[in-house]
Amino acid sequence: MGKKILHILSQIPDATGSGIYLQAALRHAAECGFENTLLAGVPVHSNHHEKLTLGAANFCPVYFGEEIPFPVVGMSDVMPYPSTRFSDLSPAQLEIYCHTFERKLEDAVERWQPDLIHSHHLWLLTSLARRKFTEIPLITSCHGSDLRQFHTCPHLQERVLSGCRDVDIVCALSEIQKLEIAQLYGIPEERIRVVGAGYEKRRFYQPQEKKHSDRPQLLYAGKLSRAKGVPWLLQALTQLPAGSFDFHLVGDSSGPEKEEILALAAPLGDAIHIHGKLEQEKLADLMRASDIFILPSFFEGLPLVLLEALACGCRIITTALPGVSELFSGIESERVELIDLPQMIAIDAPHPAEEELFVADLKQTVETQCAHLAKTNADAPCPKIDALLKDYTWGGIFRKIERLYLELTDSAE
Missing domain, CATH: 3.40.50.2000 (Glycogen Phosphorylase B;)
Structure with missing residues (x-):
């Protein structure tokens, strides 16, 4: 034994x-x-x-x-x-x-x-x-x-x-x-x-052929909380043209923050798909069907979900947290885009004066990544991303x- x-x-x-x-x-x-x-x-x-x-x-x-x-x-x-x-x-x-x-x-x-x-x-x-x-x-x-x-x-x-x-x-x-x-x-x-x-490579892996739908499929998975940046992401998405994307919101929480997030999600109408908490197998399936994974968090160590989404073939939009910046430091690819953190008044709360700019940055980055999807080589292999995933x-x-x-x-x- x-x-x-x-x-x-x-x-x-x-x-x-x-x-x-x-x-x-x-x-x-x-x-x-x-x-x-x-x-x-x-x-x-x-x-x-x-x-x-x-x-x-x-x-x-x-x-x-x-x-x-x-x-x-x-x-x-x-x-x-x-x-x-x-x-x-x-x-x-x-x-x-x-x-x-x-x-x-x-x-x-x-x-x-x-x-x-x-x-x-x-x-x-x-x-x-x-x-x-x-x-x-x-x-x-x-x-x-x-x-x-x-x-x-x-x-x-x-x-x-x-x-x-x-x-x-x-x-x-x-x-x-x-x-x-x-x-x-x-x-x-x-x-x-x-x-x-x-990440578990037996569960999180790319489909043999990435199939893109008529509209970009955007995905967030994590706690429904302000610390994860979800309210600001929803504000950014409501500024995009109606019918130009589908957004999948995965995760759960409780209390006032969940209520705030669901209220901010309502104006997206048919564009938003609220999944609640998903088991890992179903999350992996959804990642393989998605184009862009977005994590606008204000505080993380090393978010496993970024590795999981990347392994499933998603493009990544995330905040330039210290651990995240270290993780992606050697990656020069349009498939991973980091957004500057706003000035913070607490460890996971942005300064009110910075919120509008943060929302604008999120909106612009989503638009940029959606435009990249239209390129003929959007899914071309990236050796440095493949090497990173092998290490993790x-x-x-x-x-x-x-x-x-x-x-x-x-x-x-």
């Missing part, structure tokens, strides 16, 4: 970028002979383990709505399901949250006796795991949302730092993120390794993670 790994995630393990990352890690770890177990936060009466590559016997759920008597606390302030924000937790709720995860983590470690813990997010659960189990090697994947919470919840910083600064190895998404982690958490750079993130398959990414697993477990023996 291979080394035993306890994976831990404080939220639903199949609904966001970190959940997709976790699922890939579970799948590839199993293929490489590791024995996986998982502790994760889920709503009561959910069956999320059925979507994972491990049975119920290897899954330790922490039930929100029962053991923790409020909705799942999300690493993003807007989640694609009913959730609670860390910034809104009362002191009593925070103690219930931490005590419950501590108790369930102790149970999981006693039951499974892991050789290694792989946690997700440099946040409260990781800090707890480090403080409680100093003798078990701990590797942590940073996803970017944890860094945002660090900025927006200063009252939790000391609790987070008390354990996170002693993590054995941190997996960063980019060189820029590595520097930010070192600065915020005081973790030596030699303990922070740039691993990146990947999950198989390649997990080989880096596996080396870190073995580095930690071998040194612990």
